[in-house]
Amino acid sequence: MADVMTRLEPDTRAVARGLSDMTIRNLFIIPTIAFLIIFNVFPLLYSLWQSFTDFRASTTAPANWIGLANYRDLLGDEFIWRNFTITAKYVLISVSGQVVVGFGLAMLLNRAIPMKGLITTLLLLPMMLSMAVVGLFWKLLYDPSFGIINYFLGLGKFEWLADPQVALFAVAIVDIWMWSPFVMLLSLAGLSAVPKHLYEAAEIDRASSLYTFFRITLPLVAPILMIAIIFRTMEAFKTFDHAYILSSQPTTELIAIRLYKMAFLEWQTGMSSAFAYIVLIMVVAITNIYVKYLNRAKAR
Amino acid sequence: MAEVKTTREVVMNRAAIAAVFVALIVMLTPIYWIASTAFKPRSLATTAPPTVFFEPTLTPFAKLFVxxxxxxxxxxxxxxxxxxxxxxxxxxxxxxxxxxxxxxxxxPSGYWDRYKNSLIISIISTFLAVSMGTLTAYGFSRFKVKGENDWLFFILSTRMLPPVVVAIPMFLMYRAVGLHDTHLGLIILYTAFNLSFSVWIMKGFIDEIPREYEEAALVDGYTRLQAFIKIVLPEALTGIAATAVFCFIIAWNEYAFALMMTNRNAQTAPPYIPSQVGSGLPDWSVIAAGAFLFLLPVAIFTFLLRNHLLRGMSFGAIRK
Structure with a gap:
C-alpha cells in the first residue's frame, strides 16, 4: 500500500484510504480493453494472415502462403463488382427512403397531437424488433396470392420477390419500414431544438412556409439529420439479416451475403478473409466520418 | 409550434394529424399481421384473398411447443x-x-429449446456487458486517461465491424478451442458486441452525475470504491437499467453471429424461426405464433424504454 500512496497527488489525499484512483481506473478500464482486443483485434489479425493464404476451413490441407493473389483475384472479379454495385444501389434506395419517410413523419409529429407519446412509441416499434424474424414475415406479406400487400394495393398477382428487377426494391422497402422510425426519432429531437422565436420572427416577416422550411428548419436540423444518414448508410452497407432471408436472387446479393456464402457455404476461407478486409477498410472509412459528426454534435 | 391562429393553420394541423394516423396504421400493419396470424387456424393463415376477420384460436401455440x-x-x-x-x-x-x-x-419441439437458449445467452451476455461497461464508463468519466478519445473510438469501432468479417476468424478460433455451437461461445461474442455500446451509453449517464456528490463522500471518509458503490451506482441506476434493456434487445435480436456460430445445441431463436419456412408448404400460423412470442418481450421493453430510445439509438450522442 505504501508505494501506492506516495504516488498520489496532494489534492486526492482523501482517497489515500483504500485503493488509489489509478488502481481503480486501471481495474475498471483494462479488462474491457483487453476483452475487446482478444475478441476483436486478435481475430482480425488472424484473418489478415488468412487473407494471404489459400486456406479452406472445410479441408485439413495446410494453408499455403500465396501473397496478394486473393486480393488480385477479388479486385479483378467482375462478379464482386456486381455485388458492390447492388449494395450501392440498395444503400441509396433504402437510406433516401428512410430520410424522406422519417423526416416527413417527424415534420407531421412536430405539433400538438393527442396521445403524442403513445403514437411516437408505437411508430418506433419496428426498429426494435428482430430484423430476421420480422423480415421473414414480409415473405408472407409479399406473397403474390396470400399476401396483404397485393391485396390492399390491388396489385393482383404482382411478384415482389420472384422478379429479379423488383426484389432489391422489396428488400429495401423492408429496411425503409424498419428504420424510418430511427430517422424520425433523431429528426424529432432536431426539430424540437429549433428555437421558437425564429419561427415567430419569420411569421412577422410574412415568410412563406416553404421559405421558413428551407431557411430555418432544414439548416438547423441538418447536423442531426446528417448523423442519422451516416449511421444508416453504415448499417445499410452491412445489411445481411432480412436480405438473406427474403431473397436468394442474384440481383439482391449484397456484399455481406456474398461474403457469408464465400466463407461459410463455399468455404473459401483465405479468399473470404481478403474480401472481408476490403469491406473492413470501407466500413472503417464510413465509421471515421460518423464519429467526426458524432463528436461535433456532442460539442454543441 | 406557434399557437394555432388562422383557419388555414387549423386545416393544416388537422390534415397532419390525419396523416399521422394513416402512417401509424401502415407502419403497424405488418406487426398486426404477425400477431393475428398467430391466432389463426392453419386453414385461414394462407388464403387468397387474405383473411382479415376470423375467430381466434390457440391451436398454433399448442402446436408450437410439441x-x-x-x-x-x-x-x-x-x-x-x-x-x-x-x-x-x-x-x-x-x-x-x-x-x-x-x-x-x-x-418438446425445437422452438422451446431455441427460446431457452435465447434467454440464457441474452441474459448472461447483458449482465456481463453492462457490468463491465459501467465500470469502464466510470473510469473514462472520472479519471484522466491518456488518449481518451482514441480509446473510446477504438471501443466504438469494434461495434461497427460487419458480423461476417469478425465471424470468419472467430469461427476458426472457436472450432480450434471447442467453443463452436456452445452457449459460452455466443455469450462471449454478444458481450464483446454489446460492451462498446454499454461503455458509450453509460459514459453519458455517469457524466451527468455531478462529481460533487462523490467528492463530498470522499471528504466524509469514504474510499473511492465506497463512493462509487454507494453514491454513483444508485444515481446511475436508471441509466444502468435502460442500458441493460437495450443490450438485452440487441442480443435477443442478433441473427448473423447465431447463424454462423451455432448449429443445434446453442442455436437461438432468430436463425431457427426462419429455418422452418423450408421446402413444401410452411405452417405460417405456427411460425407466426413462434414469432409473436419472440417479439412480445421486445415490444414490452420498448414501452419501458420509450424515454431513453433517443439516447440509446444515437450511442449517447443526443440526450433529452
Missing part, C-alpha cells in the same frame, strides 16, 4: 376426451402429439 405428426385416421373418441385441451386442439387440426414409446412423455 413435436407433432400427421394422423392417417381420426383419433378415437375415448383418447380425444381424455386428452388435455391443448392436445384436443392439435387433434382438431388432424395432427397428433409425438410421444416417447416407453414413457409416453411428450417431446
Amino acid at each position: 413435436r407433432r405428426s400427421q394422423m392417417r385416421e381420426p383419433v378415437d373418441q375415448e383418447t380425444y376426451d381424455a386428452a388435455p385441451w391443448w392436445e384436443q386442439l392439435i387433434y382438431d387440426d388432424g395432427e397428433s402429439v409425438v410421444r416417447n414409446r416407453r414413457s409416453g412423455e411428450i417431446t
Whole structure:
C-alpha cells in the first residue's frame, strides 16, 4: 500500500484510504480493453494472415502462403463488382427512403397531437424488433396470392420477390419500414431544438412556409439529420439479416451475403478473409466520418 | 409550434394529424399481421384473398411447443376426451402429439429449446456487458486517461465491424478451442458486441452525475470504491437499467453471429424461426405464433424504454 500512496497527488489525499484512483481506473478500464482486443483485434489479425493464404476451413490441407493473389483475384472479379454495385444501389434506395419517410413523419409529429407519446412509441416499434424474424414475415406479406400487400394495393398477382428487377426494391422497402422510425426519432429531437422565436420572427416577416422550411428548419436540423444518414448508410452497407432471408436472387446479393456464402457455404476461407478486409477498410472509412459528426454534435 | 391562429393553420394541423394516423396504421400493419396470424387456424393463415376477420384460436401455440405428426385416421373418441385441451386442439387440426414409446412423455419441439437458449445467452451476455461497461464508463468519466478519445473510438469501432468479417476468424478460433455451437461461445461474442455500446451509453449517464456528490463522500471518509458503490451506482441506476434493456434487445435480436456460430445445441431463436419456412408448404400460423412470442418481450421493453430510445439509438450522442 505504501508505494501506492506516495504516488498520489496532494489534492486526492482523501482517497489515500483504500485503493488509489489509478488502481481503480486501471481495474475498471483494462479488462474491457483487453476483452475487446482478444475478441476483436486478435481475430482480425488472424484473418489478415488468412487473407494471404489459400486456406479452406472445410479441408485439413495446410494453408499455403500465396501473397496478394486473393486480393488480385477479388479486385479483378467482375462478379464482386456486381455485388458492390447492388449494395450501392440498395444503400441509396433504402437510406433516401428512410430520410424522406422519417423526416416527413417527424415534420407531421412536430405539433400538438393527442396521445403524442403513445403514437411516437408505437411508430418506433419496428426498429426494435428482430430484423430476421420480422423480415421473414414480409415473405408472407409479399406473397403474390396470400399476401396483404397485393391485396390492399390491388396489385393482383404482382411478384415482389420472384422478379429479379423488383426484389432489391422489396428488400429495401423492408429496411425503409424498419428504420424510418430511427430517422424520425433523431429528426424529432432536431426539430424540437429549433428555437421558437425564429419561427415567430419569420411569421412577422410574412415568410412563406416553404421559405421558413428551407431557411430555418432544414439548416438547423441538418447536423442531426446528417448523423442519422451516416449511421444508416453504415448499417445499410452491412445489411445481411432480412436480405438473406427474403431473397436468394442474384440481383439482391449484397456484399455481406456474398461474403457469408464465400466463407461459410463455399468455404473459401483465405479468399473470404481478403474480401472481408476490403469491406473492413470501407466500413472503417464510413465509421471515421460518423464519429467526426458524432463528436461535433456532442460539442454543441 | 406557434399557437394555432388562422383557419388555414387549423386545416393544416388537422390534415397532419390525419396523416399521422394513416402512417401509424401502415407502419403497424405488418406487426398486426404477425400477431393475428398467430391466432389463426392453419386453414385461414394462407388464403387468397387474405383473411382479415376470423375467430381466434390457440391451436398454433399448442402446436408450437410439441413435436407433432400427421394422423392417417381420426383419433378415437375415448383418447380425444381424455386428452388435455391443448392436445384436443392439435387433434382438431388432424395432427397428433409425438410421444416417447416407453414413457409416453411428450417431446418438446425445437422452438422451446431455441427460446431457452435465447434467454440464457441474452441474459448472461447483458449482465456481463453492462457490468463491465459501467465500470469502464466510470473510469473514462472520472479519471484522466491518456488518449481518451482514441480509446473510446477504438471501443466504438469494434461495434461497427460487419458480423461476417469478425465471424470468419472467430469461427476458426472457436472450432480450434471447442467453443463452436456452445452457449459460452455466443455469450462471449454478444458481450464483446454489446460492451462498446454499454461503455458509450453509460459514459453519458455517469457524466451527468455531478462529481460533487462523490467528492463530498470522499471528504466524509469514504474510499473511492465506497463512493462509487454507494453514491454513483444508485444515481446511475436508471441509466444502468435502460442500458441493460437495450443490450438485452440487441442480443435477443442478433441473427448473423447465431447463424454462423451455432448449429443445434446453442442455436437461438432468430436463425431457427426462419429455418422452418423450408421446402413444401410452411405452417405460417405456427411460425407466426413462434414469432409473436419472440417479439412480445421486445415490444414490452420498448414501452419501458420509450424515454431513453433517443439516447440509446444515437450511442449517447443526443440526450433529452
